[in-house]
Amino acid sequence: MATAPTSLDTLSARQVAAGVAAGDFTATEVARAALDAIERRDPEVRAFLQVSADLALEAAAATDARRAAGEALGPLAGVPVAFKDNMNLVGTRTTCASRMLEGYESPYTATCVQRMLDAGATPVGKTNMDEFAFGSSTESSAFHPTANPWDASRVPGGSSGGSAAAVAAGEATIALGSDTGGSIRQPASLCGVVGLKPTYGAVSRYGVVAFGSSLDQVGPFGRRVEDVALAMNALVAGGRDPWDSTSQAVAPDFLAHLDDPVEGRRVGVVPALMEAAGLSDEVRDAVAAAGRALVDQGAELVEVDLPNIASAIAAYYVIAPCEAFSNLARFDGVRYGYQEPGRATLAEQTSLSRAHGFGEEAKRRQMLGAYLLSSGVYDTYYYPAQQVRTLITADYARAYEQCDVILMPAAPRTAFRFGELSDPTQMYASDMFTISNNIAGNGGVSVPLGLGATSGLPVSAQLQGPAFADARLLTFARAIERALSPDGEGAPVAPALAGKGGELA
Ligand code: GLN
Numbered sequence: 201m202a203t204a205p206t207s208l209d210t211l212s213a214r215q216v217a218a219g220v221a222a223g224d225f226t227a228t229e230v231a232r233a234a235l236d237a238i239e240r241r242d243p244e245v246r247a248f249l250q251v252s253a254d255l256a257l258e259a260a261a262a263t264d265a266r267r268a269a270g271e272a273l274g275p276l277a278g279v280p281v282a283f284k285d286n287m288n289l290v291g292t293r294t295t296c297a298s299r300m301l302e303g304y305e306s307p308y309t310a311t312c313v314q315r316m317l318d319a320g321a322t323p324v325g326k327t328n329m330d331e332f333a334f335g336s337s338t339e340s341s342a343f344h345p346t347a348n349p350w351d352a353s354r355v356p357g358g359s360s361g362g363s364a365a366a367v368a369a370g371e372a373t374i375a376l377g378s379d380t381g382g383s384i385r386q387p388a389s390l391c392g393v394v395g396l397k398p399t400y401g402a403v404s405r406y407g408v409v410a411f412g413s414s415l416d417q418v419g420p421f422g423r424r425v426e427d428v429a430l431a432m433n434a435l436v437a438g439g440r441d442p443w444d445s446t447s448q449a450v451a452p453d454f455l456a457h458l459d460d461p462v463e464g465r466r467v468g469v470v471p472a473l474m475e476a477a478g479l480s481d482e483v484r485d486a487v488a489a490a491g492r493a494l495v496d497q498g499a500e501l502v503e504v505d506l507p508n509i510a511s512a513i514a515a516y517y518v519i520a521p522c523e524a525f526s527n528l529a530r531f532d533g534v535r536y537g538y539q540e541p542g543r544a545t546l547a548e549q550t551s552l553s554r555a556h557g558f559g560e561e562a563k564r565r566q567m568l569g570a571y572l573l574s575s576g577v578y579d580t581y582y583y584p585a586q587q588v589r590t591l592i593t594a595d596y597a598r599a600y601e602q603c604d605v606i607l608m609p610a611a612p613r614t615a616f617r618f619g620e621l622s623d624p625t626q627m628y629a630s631d632m633f634t635i636s637n638n639i640a641g642n643g644g645v646s647v648p649l650g651l652g653a654t655s656g657l658p659v660s661a662q663l664q665g666p667a668f669a670d671a672r673l674l675t676f677a678r679a680i681e682r683a684l685s686p687d688g689e690g691a692p693v694a695p696a697l698a699g700k701g702g703e704l705a
Contacts, residue, residue, distance in 0.1 A: 208233050208702040209370045209693040213279045213427040216373060217320065220263065220278035225704045227263035227278030231256045231322045234280035237702035238324065238371045245697070246346050247356075247366040249285050251325040252292050256280070259322045274320030276434055281321040282372035284329055284363050286409040287418075289313045292323075296409050297341035298331045300537045300557035310407025311441045312376060312418045319434035324372050327362030331559045332528065333378060333411045335359050336386055336630035337621065340561045345618060348391060349694035350657055354615040357387030357630070360421070364391040367421045368658075370693035370702055374431045375421045378405075380412045381516050382610075382634030384419045385646035385662055389610040392648045392658025392691050394428050394677065395421045397634075398670045400641035401448040404441035412523035415516075415638040424690030425647070425678040429454035432670065452671040462679045463498030467491065468603030470506050478629060480613040482652035483659050487609050490649055490661040493683035494607070494676065504599040504606065508591040512636035513628060515592070518572055518585035519639075525569025531557065564624065593640045600666040605676050609633045610646035610662035614655045633662060643670040647677045648691040649684055658691075 208230070211219070220227050235253050242248055263277050283289060286296045288306035295301045309317075317323065330340040338346045338361030346361045348354040349369040356365040360377025364387035367375050377384040379397035388395025396419045403418040410416060420431035436450040469491060474484055491501055533539035533553030540552035558566070572581045599606060612632055621627045637644045644664040652659040661680065665673045682688045692698065 206704045207699060208237060208280070208373065208704065209698050211373070212424050213276060213373045213422065213430050216279045217273070217275055217277045220267070221273050223267070227260035227322060228257065229704055230278045230280065231260035233702050233704050234322070234324050234372065237700065240701035241369050241371055241697045244347060244352060245349055245365050245369045245371070246344050247327055247362040247369060247371060248282070248325045249295060249297065249328050249343060249362065250292055252323055255291050256322050256324050259317065263320055263322070274318065275430060276316060277320035279321050279374060280324045280372045281316050282324050282327050282363060282366045282375040283313055284360050284375070284377045285326040286329060286333060286378060287313050287376060288407040289323060289326070292326050294409065296332045297329045297343055298558065298562065299342045300531050302538065304536070306407070308407060311404035311443060312408065312435055315434050315437060316376070316431070319437065321434070327360070327366050327375060329362055330359035331562050332409070332524070333359040333380060333383055334524070334561045334565050336382065336627050338362060339618065340559055342559055348615045349697055350392060351615065354617050354657070355390065357390035357611065357615065359383040361387045363421050364388050364393055364395065367391070367393045367423060368694050369697045373422065374427055376418055377421060378408055378416055378418050379638065380415045380520060381638050382631035384421065385610045385634045385644055386630055388421055388646040389660035390615040390658060392660070392694070393421050393423050394425050394645065394647060394691070395419065396428050396432065396645045396670065396673070397637065397643060398432065399643040399667045401446045402450050402643070402668065402670060403435045404444040404447045406441055406443035410527040412520040413527060414523060415520060417638070423693070425674055425681050426455070426458060429458055429674050450668065454671045454674055457671055457675050458678045460675050461498065462494055462676055465499050466502050466603040467494050467499050467676070468504035468599055468606040469501050470504055470606065470608060473509070473608050473633065476612070476632065478612045478632065479609060482654045483609050483611070483613060486649040486652065486659040487607065487661045490647065490680050490684065491607055493680055496683065497679050502603050504602050506595045506599060506636065508588060508595050509636045511588045512592055512639055513632060515585040515588040516635045516639060517628060518581045519589065521565045521569035522573050522582055525566045525573065528562070528566055533557065561624070589639050592636055596640045596642060596666070604665070605673060606664045608662050608664065610660045614652050614657035614659060637664050642667050643673055645673045645677050647680050
């Protein structure tokens with residue numbers, strides 16, 4: 201079929217899958233276009249730790265063979281998808297951007313990855329991250345930094361910075377990330393793409409390297425809300441995963457209600473959050489504009505209170521390091537991980553393997569966790585942190601009696617420069633609007649709102665919802681996207697990179 205060249209930059213995931221199904225182009229052509237875009241753009245962005253060209257072409261060839269045999273194709277047929285490097289995929293390394301796991305190859309594939317593949321996706325590679333997902337800038341990767349596609353002198357956010365950047369750069373249509381305290385929503389915000397942290401338990405964590413097991417959740421990035429919905433359908437297809445005891449069956453079809461009207465529905469706003477110290481004026485203005493866009497479509501804004509949310513960061517930086525300390529104990533250079541050579545005693549070997557295998561932030565978190573869980577200290581910090589967790593969860597439950605979703609910022613400000621946040625506690629404050637939701641276990645989505653009036657960099661809003669109302673979050677996200685994105689159809693590929701490669705004949 202002779203048509204003008206189409207770029208992957210402008211195709212939605214659904215359009216890619218439909219084009220493959222209709223024979224407008226083959227999955228192999230799509231895979232080559234994505235690999236071409238990666239080849240031409242990633243030397244600047246460095247979103248990938250590993251490009252899986254062979255796996256991509258194999259998966260695409262299998263999709264094309266299926267079509268040739270007249271078999272039904274999956275809803276993600278031929279769609280280029282990237283995976284955060286804490287997710288196992290047989291045939292690739294899983295490094296968590298750490299020397300500790302450099303060269304590690306898992307013998308099995310994570311459920312979330314497998315479900316994307318089962319839906320027909322083409323796996324283009326593994327993306328960069330903060331080491332073991334500790335961070336908000338991807339600067340703690342042991343291998344290299346990732347640049348923000350909108351401004352290469354700035355960070356993409358983190359810890360799923362590579363996944364957010366790959367999507368913003370048009371190197372993948374969809375990417376998966378994980379969010380323990382904001383690691384999907386904050387980089388989505390800084391890179392100007394949609395990022396959903398589903399409700400805890402909605403997506404299986406089996407085969408994803410654990411950070412904070414009571415907080416971790418996998419979710420998708422896309423440039424359009426619809427792409428994220430399509431990815432969610434694939435991730436929950438097949439129901440509960442028996443390999444993750446916290447996994448729950450999620451029924452809704454995330455596409456079915458995407459364009460439902462928001463008329464008459466209630467959007468909570470928390471005045472104290474909109475006045476929070478550290479929130480930039482341009483982000484505050486953009487979030488207010490998102491609220492007006494919902495009101496213009498007939499929604500009602502209601503003020504709600506989350507009185508204990510100010511303690512969320514403090515509680516998180518007790519709970520998360522304790523869980524990380526416990527989870528990362530397995531990296532001892534014997535069962536897993538880097539092994540320091542030539543040591544006489546096991547104790548010496550373990551200690552030096554861990555000293556040399558982990559980076560600075562990973563060590564800080566584990567030492568903090570070890571201290572907080574030690575006897576005498578435990579009662580002073582860990583127990584009260586769990587009490588704060590209960591209070592925050594109750595705050596949300598009360599708020600959702602008055603509203604359907606809550607609108608707030610996702611990140612307090614736009615992308616910062618490399619090295620700008622050198623004090624760890626400044627970095628921790630990047631998650632001031634996201635962490636409380638992990639503590640409560642609810643879902644949240646970051647919705648791009650174009651470029652900030654002052655910085656000219658991507659700004660966004662966050663929508664949070666009650667447990668297992670993630671499809672509802674996407675309905676409200678879509679309402680904002682419809683009103684505020686170019687052509688109402690989602691975020692563009694970052695202009696400096698758009699159009700370099702990625703063309704389908
Ligand atoms: N930035 C937070 C932290 O460093 C959250 C990270 C995450 O969600 N993985 O812990």
